Amino acid sequence: MILRRIVLLLLLLNLAAAAWWLWPWHAPTPIAVTQAGVPTLHLLHEALPRAATQVPAAAPGALAQCLSVGPFTTQAEMQQAFAALVAHVPRIQYRVAESAVSRGWWVYLTAPGREQALTMARALAAHGVRDYYVITAGEQQNSISLGLFQDPGNAQRREAQLRTLGFPAQLRQRVEQVPQYYIEFQLPAAAGFVWQAHVAHADILHAQARPCD
Structure with a gap:
């Protein structure tokens, strides 16, 4: 009687072991546990998606500069x-x-006609003024140029010199577009x-x- 019970117990244990191995078990689904303020951990292949290697596009609505x-x-x-x-x-x-654009400061004399301009030129030479030029054509025809200066101070001294000698010299900035x-x-x-x-x-x-x- 005892031997029969032992054999029956061993048979039941073998059946239980077979059922354990043959039963379709499924792996439990992992549960992500996060804590406030702590970033979630990812596997390496999850943290580096393919899009990360591309140049990011401009944010929608970003203002152009x-x-x-x-x-x-x-x-x-x-x-x-x-x-x-x-x-x-x-x-x-x-x-x-x-x-x-400024092209300098111009000191000059004006005359109503060519003869008056030549007469004024001879008068300049008689006073020892040598740096002058009688303009014979263009918008400034019959004027006498007494110098073009980049420094307005030099132009003002030249004008004062001529006025001291009795000549009505004029000063104007030459501007060109x-x-x-x-x-x-x-x-x-x-x-x-x-x-x-x-x-x-x-x-x-x-x-x-x-x-x-």
Whole structure:
């Protein structure tokens, strides 16, 4: 009787072991436990998605920034800078503006006609004035030029010298309208763009923020 019970117990144990191995167990779902202020840990392949290797796009609604750079004194200088920047900025254009440039201070005499101008020239020579020139054509015809000076102080002394000798010398600043060239462009969305690295003689140019039209 005892032997029969032992054999029956061993049979039941074998059946229980077989059922354990054959039952379709599933691995438990891990539960993420987080604490306020502590970042969640990720596996390495989860922390480095493929999109992370791409250049991030500009944030939607970000305001564009534009600059106006110049003035360039010649069209050739402007074109050279334009060609150097065009591949690095989203938008670019140039504009031409007229600017008044001083060409110095002019001391002169006026005469109503050629004979009066020649008579005044002989009088200047008689007073020891040698630096003069009678203008025979153009808008200032029959005027006598007594010098063009970059320094207004020198021009004023020359005028005073002639007036002391009795000549009604006049003083006028000569102004000329000349074209000046500017480049206007939009800065790239990525930070750190230095436009000066692409433009020759950038240290003598002026950059000013402007609206992006």
